[in-house]
Amino acid sequence: MRMAIQGIGITGGFGSGVETLRTALQTGVVTTREIDGFPAYHANIDGLDEFVPKRSLRRIDHLSKMTLLSACQALQDADSLDGDRSRMGVVIATGYGTLQTSFKFLDSYLDYGYACSSPTHFSNSVHNAAAAHVSMQMQATAPSLTVSQFEMSVPSALLSAQQWLAEGRVDQVLFGAVDEFCEVLRYCRENFFGAAEQGPLQPFAFSEQSAVAGEGAVFFVLTRADEDATYGCIDKIMLGNHLACSVKLPQDDLLIIGADGHKECGSLYEQLLNDREVAAYAPLYGSFPAAVGFDLAAAAVSLRDRTIYASPESAGAADTAVLSPRKLDRQGLACLKFGGGGDYGLIRLSR
Amino acid sequence: MSVKEKLKRVLIEDLNLEDVEPEEITDDMALFGEGLGLDSLDAVELVIIVQKHFGVEIKDMVESRPIFESINTLAAYIEANLS
Amino acid sequence: MICPKPTAITGLGCISGAGLDLAESLENMFSGKRNPQPPTKFTTDHAVASLVLELRDEFKLPLDAQETVYARTCQLALAAAFQALTDAGWDSENLCGKRVGVCIGTTVGCALNCDDFYRAYKGDDIPDIGIMERFLRSNPAAVVARQLKLDGPVQTVVNACSSGTDAIGIGAAWLRAGACDIVIAGGADELLRLTYSGFSSLMITAPEPCKPFDLHRKGLNLGEGAGIVILENESLAGTKQKKGYLRGYGSACDAYHLTAPHPEGKGLKQAIAEALSVAKLRADQIAFVNAHGTGTPDNDKVESRVLDAVFPGIPFASTKGYTGHTLGAAGGIEAVFTIACLNRGEIPASIGFSTPDPELPATPVKVNTPINGSAALSESLAFGGNNAVVIFAKGDT
Numbered sequence: 001m002r003m004a005i006q007g008i009g010i011t012g013g014f015g016s017g018v019e020t021l022r023t024a025l026q027t028g029v030v031t032t033r034e035i036d037g038f039p040a041y042h043a044n045i046d047g048l049d050e051f052v053p054k055r056s057l058r059r060i061d062h063l064s065k066m067t068l069l070s071a072c073q074a075l076q077d078a079d080s081l082d083g084d085r086s087r088m089g090v091v092i093a094t095g096y097g098t099l100q101t102s103f104k105f106l107d108s109y110l111d112y113g114y115a116c117s118s119p120t121h122f123s124n125s126v127h128n129a130a131a132a133h134v135s136m137q138m139q140a141t142a143p144s145l146t147v148s149q150f151e152m153s154v155p156s157a158l159l160s161a162q163q164w165l166a167e168g169r170v171d172q173v174l175f176g177a178v179d180e181f182c183e184v185l186r187y188c189r190e191n192f193f194g195a196a197e198q199g200p201l202q203p204f205a206f207s208e209q210s211a212v213a214g215e216g217a218v219f220f221v222l223t224r225a226d227e228d229a230t231y232g233c234i235d236k237i238m239l240g241n242h243l244a245c246s247v248k249l250p251q252d253d254l255l256i257i258g259a260d261g262h263k264e265c266g267s268l269y270e271q272l273l274n275d276r277e278v279a280a281y282a283p284l285y286g287s288f289p290a291a292v293g294f295d296l297a298a299a300a301v302s303l304r305d306r307t308i309y310a311s312p313e314s315a316g317a318a319d320t321a322v323l324s325p326r327k328l329d330r331q332g333l334a335c336l337k338f339g340g341g342g343d344y345g346l347i348r349l350s351r
Numbered sequence: 352m353s354v355k356e357k358l359k360r361v362l363i364e365d366l367n368l369e370d371v372e373p374e375e376i377t378d379d380m381a382l383f384g385e386g387l388g389l390d391s392l393d394a395v396e397l398v399i400i401v402q403k404h405f406g407v408e409i410k411d412m413v414e415s416r417p418i419f420e421s422i423n424t425l426a427a428y429i430e431a432n433l434s
Numbered sequence: 435m436i437c438p439k440p441t442a443i444t445g446l447g448c449i450s451g452a453g454l455d456l457a458e459s460l461e462n463m464f465s466g467k468r469n470p471q472p473p474t475k476f477t478t479d480h481a482v483a484s485l486v487l488e489l490r491d492e493f494k495l496p497l498d499a500q501e502t503v504y505a506r507t508c509q510l511a512l513a514a515a516f517q518a519l520t521d522a523g524w525d526s527e528n529l530c531g532k533r534v535g536v537c538i539g540t541t542v543g544c545a546l547n548c549d550d551f552y553r554a555y556k557g558d559d560i561p562d563i564g565i566m567e568r569f570l571r572s573n574p575a576a577v578v579a580r581q582l583k584l585d586g587p588v589q590t591v592v593n594a595c596s597s598g599t600d601a602i603g604i605g606a607a608w609l610r611a612g613a614c615d616i617v618i619a620g621g622a623d624e625l626l627r628l629t630y631s632g633f634s635s636l637m638i639t640a641p642e643p644c645k646p647f648d649l650h651r652k653g654l655n656l657g658e659g660a661g662i663v664i665l666e667n668e669s670l671a672g673t674k675q676k677k678g679y680l681r682g683y684g685s686a687c688d689a690y691h692l693t694a695p696h697p698e699g700k701g702l703k704q705a706i707a708e709a710l711s712v713a714k715l716r717a718d719q720i721a722f723v724n725a726h727g728t729g730t731p732d733n734d735k736v737e738s739r740v741l742d743a744v745f746p747g748i749p750f751a752s753t754k755g756y757t758g759h760t761l762g763a764a765g766g767i768e769a770v771f772t773i774a775c776l777n778r779g780e781i782p783a784s785i786g787f788s789t790p791d792p793e794l795p796a797t798p799v800k801v802n803t804p805i806n807g808s809a810a811l812s813e814s815l816a817f818g819g820n821n822a823v824v825i826f827a828k829g830d831t
Contacts, residue, residue, distance in 0.1 A: 058366070058369060090687070097544055106548075110549070110556065114634070115479060115480055116399050116403045117399070118399055119637075120392060120396045123632075123636070123692050124692070125632075126541065126817050129817075131818060132817070132819055135689040135818070139689050140689055141687050141688070142686065143686060143687065145604075148573075148590055149588065149589065149590040156589040159587055159589075159608070163608075167436040167438075169708070184555060191563050239586070239613075240586060241579065241584070244583050340571075390691070395635065395636050395637050
């Protein structure tokens, strides 16, 4: 069953809102913020208090704020900020879940003793807290699902969203992907990858390590495709393990690969390219598990604009990489992401 | 600083009541529901706040309900139990 | 809304403080045995310890790799999965070439269990990066899929305490959608000092054996474990003996509060209504309910009200007195118990209950109780206002 994309909200290293994403796709230019010599793509939450009163945000952490901002933007983009949400499911994919709040909870007892553990930080560190805040703010009482499995979180959660719509459990799904950056994450990445963490992010340099950490949130308003789609439709979602059974790539779709500078997965992408047309947009938003949702947003904007945008960073790119924008006619798109151990998610889209 | 003044400040800081000034919290204002508008999650956080900043323990939430009515009642409890 | 055919369940596996497998768990429950104790695997500086239900020391990790390689939650998930697969007649050889999905619910399994790492990071010591490497290797559903070399959809559900129930409902949907032919579905969670401290901070843990639905209930006892069911396409299952059938699944969100349930149980009622509708059953056709019944003042009050309103006179019990609250594993473990009790024709006493609370209109069974009927319901309520319900039918005799 095809899912129509009716609205998009997004905040990431390039800025906030689907128009800003479009500008980033068009120009290919994004600035990272540097801390201690290491760059990262930081997202902001400017404009959240236009949607949610400041007082309601007092116990809500950065991850949930990015979530709320993008969710509200998506509803606004779909022209459905008002209205009954009893038939709107909420599905959120997060690779790591809460990081900053998890560490704040640890701070509360490591600094003051276990008897001073903070119940507020603990409650907010549970991975479905962001979904809970969305449900509470939107009064969405339909099914709610949070999925967390690193790079495969988005395709896996999307499969459930599709099934809820297909089976008539809900009429809309507010589908989101979110991950945050934190100092401990930076410490670990520096430990694993050393100076390679300093970028620049080069998705096509498959045998190099060039990932740069990012964060952000993206939301989509999804409906069954019996309504006209504002952006385009998600046709199929496939998950599997490439080492157990090779992924079967669709013949004619243009591939948007989730290559984000991680050497470990690089060779898997490289093996499959074989004269295929391919684009990669990670240099616009950085490397983080929820970025699969950002690739999906780039695909959706491309379908709407009937334009496939240039990959912003060309180092190591094959001749078949899209390095300048061109018209996208009847061709479909497919977002391919590899995770650890050969796990893959393939999301096919078309108009 | 009196217990009441300190209590107001740590409440604002630890419960992240950004838009509230200490002077706005009157001593007899209801902390929960109408008034300051705290809820059950704030109540258990308050237990930690009192432990952390005053070293005073609150053991049973149900029996301790009256303590949480206002700054007056909470400060009185803290003062009575300061070691 | 689609009302699908029941989904065949061909295997059951469970591990908890009630027992290291289903047979032992049933024996202990029906003998009224439980042994909550202060935690032995970690210490804290709480003045009064809350009781927990740890696995017996005899529990053997299913992989040669110790907990330094894969987090304990993954090991628990695997152990229960192996039990369930064996029960269903599957092993990694005959699964080869099949499309097999893995859907596991967890809470702790995705938490950053890194006290020692972070303590060193904050201080002057060098943190052991191996702890983070272990975290990145230890996604429960991914570990199960990888260890069994499976190809198919994989999902780790993190819906707090309803995760295990949700995972079973989601797994069944995969079969209907043709995404795979077999699903290993359920939940797993280990006991951690981090979660113990968190629940203690919320003041909902008990320093004594928990008393679900009792007037004197003081809170929950945390537990650990895993519960897994094997869901199969009927065409694949063929004439294999079915342990039970999944007839319906429903879920809904209270949209009320981060930790407290909706006082009228709005989300729970909605989830129950959806499950009954999908199962094409009336409430009075439910033989019994396996309640969430954590033993906290709030949960039990709301749940009792809902049970009285929706299932008046229908026997119910909480098995959390035997297992403790196993968080993400609860839905999986309780699914296994519900199916087993349905087939047995009997539910165990709701241990810990003796004195009714006048504010709770419905009370659980005090003794082991025979049940008649071929369908039963298991419900889970969670932080964030998630409510999930599954309805099972008896297996083939």
